[in-house]
Amino acid sequence: MHIRRKTFDDLLRVVFSRILRHGLQVEPIPSKGANKELFGVVLELTQPRARVSRTENRGRIFSALGELFWYLSGSNSLKFIEYYISKGYEAEEGTDIVWGGYGPRLLNKSNVNQIHEVVGLLKRNVSSRRAVIQLYDSGDLAGFYKDVPCTCTMQFIVRRGFLHMYVSMRSNDAYKGLPHDVFAFTMIQELIARELGVRLGRYKHAVASLHLYDTDLKKAEAFMAEDWQTKRMMPPMPMGSQWPSFKLALDAEEKIRNGYSVDVDKINVNDYWKDIIRLLQIYNVTRGTINRDNLRRIVFLRKSMKSSFYDQYIRKKSDKFYQDQLDLNLESDEYDEGER
Incomplete structure (x- = not known):
């Protein structure tokens, strides 16, 4: 299933509508709760700066910013992210460490700053297909951790002067997780585009299990009932390196x-x-x-x-x-x- 829209609100309306109407109840009930899912969905945001919902229901820019800063600080501290998001992450027993936190994986995975390497690769070879950041890895599969990444990979491709981004997710909570993920990932896309001196291209978000928990079904319906909002985009980042x-x-x-x-x-x-x-x-x-x-x-x-x-x-x-x-x-x- 491929859903393409200009704004995040437009994408979210279609996502909620499809899950509510066509989603299958997952059985047996998963550990995190009963939910309905669509399997194998690609979401395409053609205007990545239209990354923030303009609705009363899902317009959550403060917590989304907090998560972005958590990622790009290189931290996986639970105390840090709980300042912005009180629920959603769990630390390992007796620690402040969120095993699945993206910060160390982005900036210090096996002593490699993956964002730095992706930028360097695309500066050397602008048509490369190797500019891939890995988040989920074999250690997550073999271990028994409270929190593992939902994001598998992020790929960056420059074509005809535009930086496109393709994200692969093993799982995505359409109500709580999706708005934050699209915000943070397209901000990273725009930061890298400015660093490379190219224009911001399209954003694609591929999800194996795109789901709504039963506890959020009524909230999704309330979102659908809201009036259509203005289709404004975030201001563009200034030209040149923003790091x-x-x-x-x-x-x-x-x-x-x-x-x-x-x-x-x-x-x-x-x-x-x-x-x-x-x-x-x-x-x-x-x-x-x-x-x-x-x-x-x-x-x-x-x-x-x-x-x-x-x-x-x-x-x-x-x-x-x-x-x-x-x-x-x-x-x-x-x-x-x-x-x-």
Whole structure:
């Protein structure tokens, strides 16, 4: 089955519709729960920058950014990713290590930085078919681990001046996992395209078991019932290598996550990455104590954003934060009690 669409929302609508109507119930029930699946599906996103859902239901840019930064920091720490995603990963017994975490596999697999090697290979031979990153390996098959990669390989191919990406997945949760995977992988695709000086091509996402858990079927139906959204894309990354700017953004993310103050205007990055860092700051504020100072901080950061693309995500996050404040039934000017 091949599903091709311009935006992620359009892809997701078709995916949910097909699984709800044609998915087969997996029997016996797998360890992670009852689910319906489609077997052997290729999803094609022709506009990879249309990677973020514009719906109320699935527009999750903050957690998706967190997962991207987790990958590209080289970390597999559970504490790191739980800051952004409270459920979804498990550490090995008595450790903080997520065995299946992509970070070390991407940047230090058998002492090889696979992203660096892929870029170098394509710079030497632009028509190469060998630019493949491996995530799932034989050790995952032989061992007994709580978390192993769902992604098998990522392949990058340059054709006629466009960088195309082909990802192979052994398994993909269409409701929770797919939105994050498409976001992170197409961001990596765009970073590599900028490094190579070529245009952003198509993104293909091949999945053996594309499934919806029974607990998410009603949520998928609710997504289908939402009004059609505007088909806006994320702003394009600036031309030229973005790794120096991204490394500075990585440093800022670590400081923000660990509670240190960051002055975005003093970081030597372009407006694209300054907006990304501000999103990380907004997320950090919404994890804190509910008070007027934090509400003002969110408003200040929102007004500092250069791109209006992110506005709906910020408003949704701040509305939730404000609603939490109202739920506390506090009437004074100072809101120094309670936590989110």
